[in-house]
Amino acid sequence: xxxxxxxxxxxxxxxxxxVKADGSGVDLANVKMSMNPFDEIAVEEAIRLKEAGKADExxxxxxxxxQSQETLRTAxxxxxxxxxxxxxxxxxxxxxxxxxxxxxLAKIVEEExxxxxxxxxxxxxxxxxxxxQMLSALLGWSQGTFASEVDIDGDTAKVTREVDGGxxxxxxxxxxxxxxxxxxxxxxxxSLPNIMKAKKKPLDEKTAADYxxxxxxxxxxxxxxxxxxxxxxxxxxxVDELVEKLKEAGAV
Amino acid sequence: xxxNAMPSIYFSDEHVAFRQTVRAFIQKEVTPxxxxxxxxxxxxxxxxKKAAEIGLIGVIYPEELGGSAGDLFMHVxxxxxxxxxxxxxxxxxxxxxxxxxxxxxKHGSDHLRQTYAVPxxxxxxxxxxxxxxxxxxSDVAALKTRAVRDGGxxxxxxxxxxxxxxxxxxxxxxxxxxxPGARGSGxxxxxxxxxxxxxxxxxxxxxxxxxxxxxxxxxxxxxxVPVDNLIGVEGGGFQAAMxxxxxxxxxxxxxAYTMADVCYREALAWAQERQxxxxxxxxxxxxxxxxxxxxxxxxxxxxxxxxxxxxxxNQMDPLQIHVxxxxxxxxxxxxxxxxxxxxxxxxxxxxxxxxxxxxERIYREVKVMTIGGGTDEVLKxxxxxxxxx
Numbered sequence: 059x060x061x062x063x064x065x066x067x068x069x070x071x072x073x074x075x076x077v078k079a080d081g082s083g084v085d086l087a088n089v090k091m092s093m094n095p096f097d098e099i100a101v102e103e104a105i106r107l108k109e110a111g112k113a114d115e116x117x118x119x120x121x122x123x124x125q126s127q128e129t130l131r132t133a134x135x136x137x138x139x140x141x142x143x144x145x146x147x148x149x150x151x152x153x154x155x156x157x158x159x160x161x162x163l164a165k166i167v168e169e170e171x172x173x174x175x176x177x178x179x180x181x182x183x184x185x186x187x188x189x190x191q192m193l194s195a196l197l198g199w200s201q202g203t204f205a206s207e208v209d210i211d212g213d214t215a216k217v218t219r220e221v222d223g224g225x226x227x228x229x230x231x232x233x234x235x236x237x238x239x240x241x242x243x244x245x246x247x248x249s250l251p252n253i254m255k256a257k258k259k260p261l262d263e264k265t266a267a268d269y270x271x272x273x274x275x276x277x278x279x280x281x282x283x284x285x286x287x288x289x290x291x292x293x294x295x296x297v298d299e300l301v302e303k304l305k306e307a308g309a310v
Numbered sequence: 311x312x313x314n315a316m317p318s319i320y321f322s323d324e325h326v327a328f329r330q331t332v333r334a335f336i337q338k339e340v341t342p343x344x345x346x347x348x349x350x351x352x353x354x355x356x357x358x359k360k361a362a363e364i365g366l367i368g369v370i371y372p373e374e375l376g377g378s379a380g381d382l383f384m385h386v387x388x389x390x391x392x393x394x395x396x397x398x399x400x401x402x403x404x405x406x407x408x409x410x411x412x413x414x415x416k417h418g419s420d421h422l423r424q425t426y427a428v429p430x431x432x433x434x435x436x437x438x439x440x441x442x443x444x445x446x447x448s449d450v451a452a453l454k455t456r457a458v459r460d461g462g463x464x465x466x467x468x469x470x471x472x473x474x475x476x477x478x479x480x481x482x483x484x485x486x487x488x489x490p491g492a493r494g495s496g497x498x499x500x501x502x503x504x505x506x507x508x509x510x511x512x513x514x515x516x517x518x519x520x521x522x523x524x525x526x527x528x529x530x531x532x533x534x535v536p537v538d539n540l541i542g543v544e545g546g547g548f549q550a551a552m553x554x555x556x557x558x559x560x561x562x563x564x565x566a567y568t569m570a571d572v573c574y575r576e577a578l579a580w581a582q583e584r585q586x587x588x589x590x591x592x593x594x595x596x597x598x599x600x601x602x603x604x605x606x607x608x609x610x611x612x613x614x615x616x617x618x619x620x621x622x623x624n625q626m627d628p629l630q631i632h633v634x635x636x637x638x639x640x641x642x643x644x645x646x647x648x649x650x651x652x653x654x655x656x657x658x659x660x661x662x663x664x665x666x667x668x669x670e671r672i673y674r675e676v677k678v679m680t681i682g683g684g685t686d687e688v689l690k691x692x693x694x695x696x697x698x699x
Contacts, residue, residue, distance in 0.1 A: 070315075090315040092330070128323060135327060247331045250365025250378040253324050 059173035061104040061113045063138065064163055065097040065120050067129040068183040077282050078151075084183070084282065086150045093129045096178025098136075099238045102245040103208060104176050105137040112210055113173070115139050119166055121159050123147050127261060134256035135248035141259070142166060146266040146273045153184060158266070158273040160192035165269040167197060172233065174215070179204050179237040190237035200230040204239045311571065311605055314390075320616050325387050328365075328380075332391035335364055340395045347522040348671070351514070352478060353403050355436070362433025366392075367407060371415055375423055376431040382560075382619045389561050393568035396668035398675035399522030401565050403436075406475035406523075409558050410437035410483045413500050413550045417542030422502055426481040438479035440470035440503075440528055441551060447472075448688040450485065450551055451495040455530060457486040459537070464488070464501060466509075466533040472682075476526025477514050480505040484530075485551055488544050498547035502539040509533040519675035556633055558683045559640040560615065566643035566679050567611040573647075573654035573669045574604045580658050591657065600653045607646035614639050634696035637689035644679045644686070651676050 069075060069084065070092040076085045093101075107113040118133035120126040121144040130141035144162055146154045167175065180187035194201035202208075202217030206225070209216040210232065219226045220239055230236075248256075266273045294300045304310045317326050339360055347353055361367055369388045371377025378384070385408075393401050407430050414437075415427050429435040446452040455468025466486060476482070482503045489497030503510065509531040517525055542550060578601055581592035591597045618635045621627055627635075654669035655662035662669050680686050 088316070090313075128327075131323060132327060247335055247364045248327060249331065249363060250328050250369060250380060250384070251373075253327045253331070253365075254378055254380075257324065 059107075059113045060115045060117060060170055061107055062163075062167060062170060062172040062175045063097070063100050063104045063116060063118050063133065064159070064175070064177050064189070065101065065118050065129050065133050066094040066178070066181045066183075067091050067120060067122055067126040068094045068181050071095060071182060077284050081281050081283065083151055083153075083279060091125070091128070093132050094178050094181045094183075096180060096182070096238060096240070098132075098178075098245040099240070099242050100176040100178050101133050101136050101138060102243045103238060105246075106243065107174075107210065108137070117142065117170060117172065119144065119163070121146050121154055121162050121266070123150050123152070125150065127263075130261055131253075131256050132248060134259045134261070135253045136246060137252065139259065141261040142264060143261060144264045144266060144269070153275075154266075154273050155275055155277055156186050156188035156192055157276070158271060159189050160196055161271045162266060162269050162273075163189070163193050164196040165271065167193075174210065174233060175199075175235045176208075177235065177237045179239050190235050194235040197235070200232075200234045201236070202228050202230045202234060203237045205236050206239050206241045208236055208238075208242065311574070311608065314387075320383055320620060321387070325383055328384060329387045329391055331364055332366060332388060333394065335361070335366070336391055336395050340392075340397075340400060344395060344397045344400065344522060345666075348397065348399065349521075351521060352524040353400065353522060355478070357404065358436060359433040361404060362431065366404075367433055368431040370408075371411070371427065371431055375415065375427050382623055385561070386564050386615070386619060389564040390568045393565045394572060396569065396572040396672060397522050398565070398569065398672070398678065399520040402520050403475045403478075403523035405561065406439070406479070407431075407437040408561055409554060410439040410475075410479070410481070412557065413439075413483055413541050413554055414481075414502055417500070417546070417550055418502065419538065421538055422541065426502055430481065435480035436475055436478045438473055438475040438482045439554070440473045440476070440482050441485045442470060442472050444469050444471050444527075448684055450498070450548065453485055453487060453498065455484070455486045456490055457488050457499065457501060457535070458490070459488075460534075462537055463534040464537060464540070466501065466503070466530040466535055468530050470528040470530075471526075472515065473526045473528055474520075474523055476528055477512055477524035482528070483541065485547055488540075488547075492545070495548035497545055498551070499544050500541040500547045500550060501535050502541055503530075503533065503535050504539075507533045507535065518677060519671065520678055555684060556636050559636050559689070560618065562679060562683045563611065563615045563636070563639040563643040566640070566647040567608050567615065569672050569675070569679075570604070570608045570611070570643070570647040570650035573650040573672055574601070574608060576667060576669050577601065577604070577650075577654040577657040580661065584659075597657060600657060604646075604650045604653055607649055611639065611643035611646045614642055630696040630698075634693040637684070637693040637696070640683065641686050641689050641693075644676070647672070647679055648676050 070090040078085045104116040116138040118138040119142040120130050127143050177190040204219045205217045206220045207218035213232050215230050217228045365378050368377030369380045370385050373379050430437045457464035457466045484501050484503050487497050488499040511529040513527040515525045584591045651673040655673050
C-alpha cells in the first residue's frame with residue numbers, strides 16, 4: 059500500500075507574526091517557514107505504517123511556491139520515500155485555497171493510487187480545516203477526521219476522533235482520507251544521517267497546469283488585523299482584594 | 311541579530327535543516343533538565359544515546375563508523391545549537407568526544423576505531439581527552455606521565471587533572487611520554503585507555519561553573535595498556551595534540567559567542583520588560599548602548615569564526631595563518647563572552663545575581679572559557695609566532 063501525505067509550508071510556529079502594512083495578509087518575506095506541525099504528525103504516522111509493514115511507500119506532496127521543496131526535504135529526511143512538488147504560485151504571499159489543493163490532490167491520487175491519504179487536520183496559517191474533507195468529497199472516499207488514533211487493518215481503518223464529549227471511534231472503509239490531530243503521535247527529529255540521505259531521494263517537480271487545475275483564488279481577503287493588545291493588569295494586595303475584584307468583574 | 315534560520319554562503323539547506331533538528335532537540339531534551347543536571351554534577355548517559363540518535367555525536371566522523379561525515383560548518387551548527395542551552399557544562403561533557411575522539415579516529419588502527427569510536431558515536435560510551443597534568447597545562451611538551459613498554463603492554467604512571475567527563479568516561483585518550491630519553495615535544499604519544507583499566511583512580515573535582523559536567527583528577531598507577539591501544543605512531547602525539555587543540559579552540563569560539571548571545575537575549579528581554587523611571591530599561595540610553603555593544607562584539611566574533619571556517623574549507627591559507635586566526639577567534643569570542651556576561655548580569659540587576667537566570671550561570675563560566683583549550687596568554691603567544699611576529 060502507498061501512503062500519500064500532503065504537506066504545507068507555513069510560517070514557523072515560533073515566529074511572531076506581523077500583519078502587512080496594507081492589511082492584505084501576514085508578512086512572509088524573509089520569515090522562517092516550516093512544515094505545518096499537523097502535517098509533521100501525518101508524515102510520522104505514515105512512516106510508522108511503513109515501519110509496521112502496513113505500507114510500502116510514503117509519498118509526500120506539497121502544493122505552493124518553489125520553496126516548498128524545503129518542506130518536502132524535511133518530509134524526506136523524516137523518512138518519506140519520494141516527493142512531488144506542485145508549483146502553483148510564484149509569490150510566497152499567495153495562498154492556494156483548499157478547493158484548488160484538493161483538486162490537484164485528487165489528480166495525484168488518481169495517478170498514484172494510494173491506499174490512504176494522511177493529512178494534517180488543518181494548517182496553522184489559515185486554519186481552514188477543509189482540504190481533507192474536500193478531497194474526500196471529490197474522490198468519493200470515506201473520511202476520518204481529527205484522528206487521535208489510527209488502526210488500519212486490511213479493508214477498514216479504525217479512527218478514534220477527539221470530539222467535544224470525549225472520544226468517538228469510527229470504522230471507515232479503505233481507501234480513505236484521514237486527517238490527523240495533535241495527540242496522534244510525536245513526530246521524530248530529522249536526524250543528520252537522514253538529512254544527508256534525503257538529498258538523494260527523488261523529488262518530482264510539476265505545475266498546477268500539469269494537472270489541469272485552475273488555482274485562481276475564489277476568496278477575497280477583506281482585512282487582516284493584529285490581535286488586540288492585552289490591557290495592563292493590576293497587582294492586588296491580598297486574597298480578599300482578589301476575590302473582591304473578581305466579584306466586581308463578575309468572574310465569580 | 312540574525313539567526314541563521316535560512317541558507318547563506320556559509321550554510322546550505324542541510325545545515326539549516328540540521329540546525330532546526332538540534333534546536334528542537336535541545337529545547338525538549340536539554341533545557342528543561344539543566345538545573346537537575348547542574349545539581350547532579352553530570353549528564354545522564356541516556357542523553358548521549360538520544361543525541362546519537364539524531365546524529366549529534368557523529369556529525370564530523372566518517373560514515374563507516376556511524377558518523378555523517380559532515381563538514382566543519384555542520385560542526386559549527388551542532389556546537390552553536392548545543393551552546394544555545396546556556397549551560398557550558400552541557401556543552402563540555404556532551405562535547406568531550408570532540409576532543410577525545412578525533413586523534414583516535416584520524417590516527418587509530420581499525421581495531422581501536424571499532425572498539426572505541428563506534429560505541430562513542432552511537433552514544434553508548436563516553437570519551438574524554440587527558441593532556442593537562444598537575445605540573446603543566448598549555449605547555450604540552452613538558453608533560454611527565456610515562457608509558458614504559460613491557461611485553462605486549464605499556465605500563466602507565468602519572469597524573470592528569472581538570473579532565474572533562476573524566477569521572478564518566480569509558481575511553482580516555484591520554485597523552486603520555488613513551489620515550490623517557492626524548493625532551494620536549496619528541497617522545498609524546500597518545501594511548502586509548504579503557505575506563506575500567508586496573509590502577510586508574512578518579513577523583514571528582516568541584517568547580518566555579520560547568521556544574522553539569524563531571525571533571526576529574528586521574529591517577530595512573532601501573533596501568534597496563536595493550537600496545538594495540540597506541541594511537542598512530544609512537545612519538546607522533548605532539549603534532550596530533552596541536553591539531554586537536556586547534557579544532558577545540560574553534561569549537562570554544564563558537565561556544566563562547568553563542569553563550570554571549572544567550573546573555574544578550576536574556577538581558578534584552580529583561581530590558582524591554584523592566585520599567586525604571588517611567589519607561590522600560592531598553593529605552594534608557596545607557597542600557598541601549600550596552601546592548602548594542604554586546605550585539606556588536608557577538609557579531610564580530612561570530613563573523614570572524616565563520617570566515618575562518620570558510621577559508622579553511624576552501625583551502626585559502628597556509629596552516630600557520632589558520633592556526634593564528636583560530637587562536638585570535640577564541641580570544642575574541644571569549645572577550646565577547648566576558649563582556650556580555652558581565653553586562654547582562656548588570657542589566658538584570660538583582661535578578662542577574664539570583665540562581666535561575668542563564669546569565670548568572672554563564673557569568674560563572676567565563677573564566678573556564680578564557681583558560682581551557684589554551685589560555686588567552688598562550689593563544690596570543692601562539693598567534694604571534696605563527697604570524698612571524
